[in-house]
Amino acid sequence: MTALTRHRLFWPAAVLVVLLVSNVFFAPRFFSITVHDGHLYGSLIDVLRSSTPLVLVALGMTVVIATGGIDLSVGSVMAIAGAVACLMIGDLPNQDSVGGVLLAVAAAIGLAVVLGLWNGVLVSVIGIQPIIATLILMVAGRGIAQLLTSGQIINVSSPPFRVIGAGYFLALPVSVLIVAAVVAIAVVLTRRSALGVLVEAVGASPTASRLAGIRARGLTIMAYVFAAVCAAVAGLIFSSNVASADSNAAGNLIELDAILAVVIGGTALTGGRFSLAGSVLGAVLISALDITTYTIGIPAETTLLFKAVVVVVLCLSQSAAFRAVVLRRRRTAGAPA
Amino acid sequence: MTAVTSPPRTAPPTSAARRRRWADRRHVPVLVTLALLVGMYGTGVANYENFSDTQVLLNVFVDNAFLLVVAAGMTFVILTGGIDLSVGAVVALTTVVAATLLHAGWPAAVVLPLVLLMGTLLGLGMGAVIHYFKVEPFIATLAGMFLARGLSLLINRNSIPITDPFWTAMAQKRIRFAPGIFISTSVVIALVVVLVAAYVLAYTRFGRTVYAIGGNADSALLMGLPVGRTRIAVYTVSGFCSSLGGVLLSFYMLSGYSLHAQGMELDAIAAVVIGGVLLTGGSGYLFGTVLGVLLLGLIQTIITFQGTLSSWWTKIVIGILLFGFIVLQRLVTRRAR
Amino acid sequence: MTERTVLEMTGIRKTFPGVVALDGVDFRLFPGEVHALMGENGAGKSTLIKVLTGVYGIDGGDIRLAGEPVHFAGPLQAQQAGVSTVYQEVNLCTNLSVAENIFIGREPRRLGRIRWGEMRRRASALLAGLDLDLDVAAPLSSYSLAIQQMVAIARAVDISAKVLILDEPTSSLDASEVERLFEVMRRLKRDGVAILFVSHFLDQVYEIADRMTVLRNGRLIGEYRTEELPQMQLVTKMIGKELTVLDRLDDEARTTAAPGEPVIAAHGLGRTGAVQPFDLTIRSGQIVGLAGLLGSGRTEVARLLYGADRADSGHVEIGGEQVTLRAPRTAMRHGIAFSSENRRTEGVIGDLTVRENIVLALQAARGWSRPIPRRRQDELVAKYVKALDIRPADPEIPVRNLSGGNQQKVLLARWLITEPKLLIVDEPTRGIDVGAKAEIQKLLVELAGGGMAVLFVSAELEEVLRLSHTIEVLRDRRLVEEIENTGGVDADRIMQTIASGATA
Incomplete structure (x- = not known):
């Protein structure tokens, strides 16, 4: 039992369960999953579906944070990816063309690779602090997305594109399947190749890694490219789900949620050891929080307050200084007894 | 910490020659900003009719008075090497609380000090968490941002108009120099804040300690400076400036709205960086921040005059400027090493 | 007074x-x-x-x-x-x-x-x-x-x-x-x-x-x-002169080994502010010891030969071929391994496990895309955990939890599995217990016996004397004398050089 509670992910998982269970009191059918037209429906499926963009972004963010960095530009990359895809699809003579949609998706992801390279080079070659380096793309990227769409919401009516965010395959939402695939690829790539351990080495101790002959530069650039690609896929899912590109709303403030998810998942902001599973759990937890506030009936906006409380509690519980203060209090308080 | 390994200089050059050399290097970013500002103004005058009107220039101040105040507070934080992400949210919270209380019939004489106190206390709280619990400024102020934005949404999701006579008087009062040439009271307040802040940074022990912490916090501690107290104080100053900025914004908008000042933290950070303040702390002037704010304002003015350019160009240009200045900072600090 | x-x-x-x-x-x-x-x-x-x-x-x-x-x-x-x-x-x-x-x-x-x-x-x-x-x-x-x-x-x-x-x-x-x-x-x-x-x-x-x-x-x-x-x-x-009461190593082991071909030769290698230009040749099967007081330039010599710091004068020949040591990777490619004196900050990575630390350098050399198969990792790690008697013998615990001596052994194991031609060890025995110290000394002698070239840096003169075939004496950031460690050389002789700064 203690081994269980001591597990890194015990508390986030427990909070997630409590959140989900608390929904039942307000929505008795919360846990029921129905089959309709061969598709699964239900609140749990909704939680999963709505969490997909955040899970993806958090996944990329995890790897960047593991290298000792941070990526603030993910939201803007989401917006750019959505804008590029919708523009290209909008220009298609026939929006039903699967080939045309695939080309648009490929273009969006290709552009994300370039943006990731930009971030990675600024951080690892020019040597700019990650927060600052990615701030540039965060600000300018949003403008580029708006420039692409001329500030309009670009609507598309392309059934093949719609599949990405709203389609079903084998009774499951396609977006959930895509995310599952990306998670699987990320896990295999980091844990089956040597990528994971080398990234952790670089993040944990740049000096020791250099002396061990690790080429940190390439690894760091790859991490930022991965984060950008994840963000682009998230942007495609988001944009497909609403069948439009909204350069203002897409990925707005998602970088903060993603960083939060990573921290909840037990990856330290200082870099080193990372947990992809933890970040996925953290992202689902944040989405569940949104859904729960909705079902409980408190205004959706108050989730921000919840998040503030969660961040404070988590950070304080991770802060050695805070623990020292609390423990000392407890000890002095317990002394007379 | 800062093991400066400049080449040994056995025969030091004359004082005057040396002074000229370091003066150049230290002021390069500010001078570049100034040159850009003048150049941009010149381009505006040359290309657009009526751009040379004095009022066009004064409007830059009128439209950005609140940003000037917020950026002044941010300058303190960044000079210590920290960052404050909560400023935009605190601005919004201030407008919402002020509007709500005024709407409920509270007198302006009570509301005004109350909202200023609230922002100051929020800043104090974040500073205390950062100092005592060793939480990263990024995370602590992120929590503050969620908290402030969440609170304002909780209070009211809609825009609340302000009809208080004092507020409307402040909004409509114009200080006229000549017919058609005027500034608002907010500009006067902002300029007073800037002057006081510049004085504090240059002529008080607190101000110099801010620079010392940004230069080398460990050394500052060993030199017996009150590092902890000062660090808490800069976040308190930033909190105060944010709430004052919020008050000015509510004069300007005559409304309280939880979605006011979205992304203002980015504008403030951008203005500070463009003004030549090093993001790692310890170097830069409040004068630079003022130039940074003016440059941002001028870009918007030009885009408005151009007519065909859309607002998103602002973001792209700011991004490009950020990139240019960060690389410039990198070069300047590298040469200084 | x-x-x-x-x-x-x-x-x-x-x-x-x-x-x-x-x-x-x-x-x-x-x-x-x-x-x-x-x-x-x-x-x-x-x-x-x-x-x-x-x-x-x-x-x-x-x-x-x-x-x-x-x-x-x-x-x-x-x-x-x-x-x-x-x-x-x-x-x-x-x-x-x-x-x-x-x-x-x-x-x-x-x-x-x-x-x-x-x-x-x-x-x-x-x-x-x-x-x-x-x-x-x-x-x-x-x-x-x-x-x-x-x-x-x-x-x-x-x-x-x-x-x-x-x-x-x-x-x-x-x-x-x-x-x-x-x-x-x-x-x-x-x-x-x-x-x-x-x-x-x-x-x-x-x-x-x-x-x-x-x-x-x-x-x-x-x-x-x-x-x-x-x-x-x-x-x-x-x-101090008291000899450590360790089981004395077999002196014959080091003296009989016939030095082989030069593995590395430095010509006028130096770095401003670190160490003045020096010449140094290390042959296979030879242990070269660096002696000198703290701050005399011992570590700096070691770091230059590994490319951890860049030299600003002179050049290095490895296997007869002139090489510019731009970065540790270059040195590694030429079969040079380096164990830093700062074990915790520049050596092992505390958060990673014993296994991950041991395979790190080999993995870095192979690149991320060619992972060492897990079975091969386990074999290698098991072999070296046993050979170096790393305790606890659980390869899956974070290195942070090991004692200093065992961390040092993990660091040595990391380099030994890369099968280097030249092993540079800077203060491998500092701050570790007596038993582990003797084991590491013995290991170095065995490695040289097997044909590896070893550059051994230590503040302890006795240790340098006991292990090295050749002793390079440093003083005030200058390599002042090379001493063949044959019969008649003792601590006094070395100290004299350190104290007087005799010219080579």
Whole structure:
């Protein structure tokens, strides 16, 4: 039992369960999953579906944070990816063309690779602090997305594109399947190749890694490219789900949620050891929080307050200084007894 | 910490020659900003009719008075090497609380000090968490941002108009120099804040300690400076400036709205960086921040005059400027090493 | 000596869990003298300074300042009472002006407003008193480290001028800068300031110090007047002669090995501020030991040969081919391995497991896309965990949880699985227990026996003597002599070279 509670992910998982269970009191059918037209429906499926963009972004963010960095530009990359895809699809003579949609998706992801390279080079070659380096793309990227769409919401009516965010395959939402695939690829790539351990080495101790002959530069650039690609896929899912590109709303403030998810998942902001599973759990937890506030009936906006409380509690519980203060209090308080 | 390994200089050059050399290097970013500002103004005058009107220039101040105040507070934080992400949210919270209380019939004489106190206390709280619990400024102020934005949404999701006579008087009062040439009271307040802040940074022990912490916090501690107290104080100053900025914004908008000042933290950070303040702390002037704010304002003015350019160009240009200045900072600090 | 002491420490005892850092140490300081505190790594010099300045409390003994018993809560309080410290890494803010660095926290003010003019004037006057003509309005960063150090001294002296501690102030200065610093010290001496001086450069100590106190292994060896203690005797006292009571290694093992082909040859390799150009050849099957005092350039030689720092003169031949060692990767590709003296910060990665640490270098060399199969990893790790007796023998626990000796073994294992031609080990036995130490020494001898070239760096002369075929002696960042370690060579012979600086 203690081994269980001591597990890194015990508390986030427990909070997630409590959140989900608390929904039942307000929505008795919360846990029921129905089959309709061969598709699964239900609140749990909704939680999963709505969490997909955040899970993806958090996944990329995890790897960047593991290298000792941070990526603030993910939201803007989401917006750019959505804008590029919708523009290209909008220009298609026939929006039903699967080939045309695939080309648009490929273009969006290709552009994300370039943006990731930009971030990675600024951080690892020019040597700019990650927060600052990615701030540039965060600000300018949003403008580029708006420039692409001329500030309009670009609507598309392309059934093949719609599949990405709203389609079903084998009774499951396609977006959930895509995310599952990306998670699987990320896990295999980091844990089956040597990528994971080398990234952790670089993040944990740049000096020791250099002396061990690790080429940190390439690894760091790859991490930022991965984060950008994840963000682009998230942007495609988001944009497909609403069948439009909204350069203002897409990925707005998602970088903060993603960083939060990573921290909840037990990856330290200082870099080193990372947990992809933890970040996925953290992202689902944040989405569940949104859904729960909705079902409980408190205004959706108050989730921000919840998040503030969660961040404070988590950070304080991770802060050695805070623990020292609390423990000392407890000890002095317990002394007379 | 800062093991400066400049080449040994056995025969030091004359004082005057040396002074000229370091003066150049230290002021390069500010001078570049100034040159850009003048150049941009010149381009505006040359290309657009009526751009040379004095009022066009004064409007830059009128439209950005609140940003000037917020950026002044941010300058303190960044000079210590920290960052404050909560400023935009605190601005919004201030407008919402002020509007709500005024709407409920509270007198302006009570509301005004109350909202200023609230922002100051929020800043104090974040500073205390950062100092005592060793939480990263990024995370602590992120929590503050969620908290402030969440609170304002909780209070009211809609825009609340302000009809208080004092507020409307402040909004409509114009200080006229000549017919058609005027500034608002907010500009006067902002300029007073800037002057006081510049004085504090240059002529008080607190101000110099801010620079010392940004230069080398460990050394500052060993030199017996009150590092902890000062660090808490800069976040308190930033909190105060944010709430004052919020008050000015509510004069300007005559409304309280939880979605006011979205992304203002980015504008403030951008203005500070463009003004030549090093993001790692310890170097830069409040004068630079003022130039940074003016440059941002001028870009918007030009885009408005151009007519065909859309607002998103602002973001792209700011991004490009950020990139240019960060690389410039990198070069300047590298040469200084 | 009829003068009154300004500072007197008697019977100082300081223990850390499991270690006695200072054991009954006495130390006294007279006004107007420069007193050198001498000792090798771990002798207790820095502990003594930290005890004096209140960084650490004491477990026994007492400290008197001008006759009064004192107990400082921290460096700040010590400074207020008249004991200031200037460290090697200057603890000033280089972004501020020279004047501010001297006066920050106690600026001349009127109604809370800093009087800049007054402050600059006073700073100039103060520096002029030390024969320094600086632009006090310029940022400190525009001056060399030597000047920065003197500004730190000016600040310290202006705050309180009784006792000034200079902890390795000269480590990064060149000759003319050192001379300037000494002028300042002499001037302060004349003003009656008592200076505690720590330096690893014997010449400097003999030039400036009036007396010296020698510590070894936390014990007081003695206090001497400089002119009464020849350099040779000083070195003997610092290093000590007692032989470690380890099972002696078979001397034959090292002497019989016939040196093979040169693995690496350095020609005029050097780096400004680190070590002067040197020639060095290491052959296969040969252990070359680097001897010299702390700060003599031992580590710098090792780092240059690995490309951890870039050389700015000379070149390296590996296997007869000229190679530019741009980065550690280049050296690794040519079969060179390097175990750093800073085991925790530059060696093992604490968060990673034993297995991950051991395969790290090999994996880095293969690149991320060619992972070492898990089974192969387990085999390699199991083999070396067994061969080096790494404990606990669980490869899946974080290296952080291992003892120093076992961390060192993990680090060696990391390099051994890359099957290097040249193994550079910097202080592999420092701070580890006796058993592990003997094991590592034995391992190095075996590796050389198997044909590997080994460059062995250690502060312990006995250890260098016991293992090495050839001993390179360093002094004041210069390689001064190469000694073939045949029958007649003993510690005295090496110490003589270290002390006198015989030319090669």
